[in-house]
Amino acid sequence: xxxxxxxxxxxxxxxxxxxxxxxxxxxxxxxxxxxxxxxxxxxxxxxxxxxxxxxxxxxxxxxxxxxxxxxxxxxxxxxxxxxx
Amino acid sequence: xxxxxxxxxxxxxxxxxxxxxxxxxxxxxxxxxxxxxxxxxxxxxxxxxxxxxxxxxxxxxxxxxxxxxxxxxxxxxxxxxxxx
Numbered sequence: 312x313x314x315x316x317x318x319x320x321x322x323x324x325x326x327x328x329x330x331x332x333x334x335x336x337x338x339x340x341x342x343x344x345x346x347x348x349x350x351x352x353x354x355x356x357x358x359x360x361x362x363x364x365x366x367x368x369x370x371x372x373x374x375x376x377x378x379x380x381x382x383x384x385x386x387x388x389x390x391x392x393x394x395x
Numbered sequence: 396x397x398x399x400x401x402x403x404x405x406x407x408x409x410x411x412x413x414x415x416x417x418x419x420x421x422x423x424x425x426x427x428x429x430x431x432x433x434x435x436x437x438x439x440x441x442x443x444x445x446x447x448x449x450x451x452x453x454x455x456x457x458x459x460x461x462x463x464x465x466x467x468x469x470x471x472x473x474x475x476x477x478x479x
Binding site: 314315318319321322323324325326327328329330332333335336337340342343344345346347349350351353354356357358360361363364367368 | 398399402403405406407408409410411412413414416417419420421424426427428429430431433434435437438440441442444445447448451452
């Protein structure tokens, strides 16, 4: 694996798992009023389209990274609705 | 331009500009206490590495999408520090 690929994998891991602390924070504080609904909905639709794009390209990294990102962000959206 | 490329461009536009309403919301409410610091910092480092990855691949879409995303998220982080 070359350096560029390793760099891309580190980047993908960081941007994907950055939403885990947000999910935990929202879960614990039971509040997400400062998190924008428009952001969450637009972001989730965009990430869903990234998954379709990944399937179309048969790119497992794109599918996996966006699948995990969508999972975290759907839970964050659900928590925001639950604790509104 | 084929359908897959158009799909990827729509996905990139949505995930990139989803942070604009978050930035505006934080600016107006002067509060981002529900937004996780660990999320913002991890995400910004990840997006910065995506830009380096894009430069390494000479991929203008990767550089542009992540450049705009980094711009919005550095401002969100700055607003969170400012209004803490």
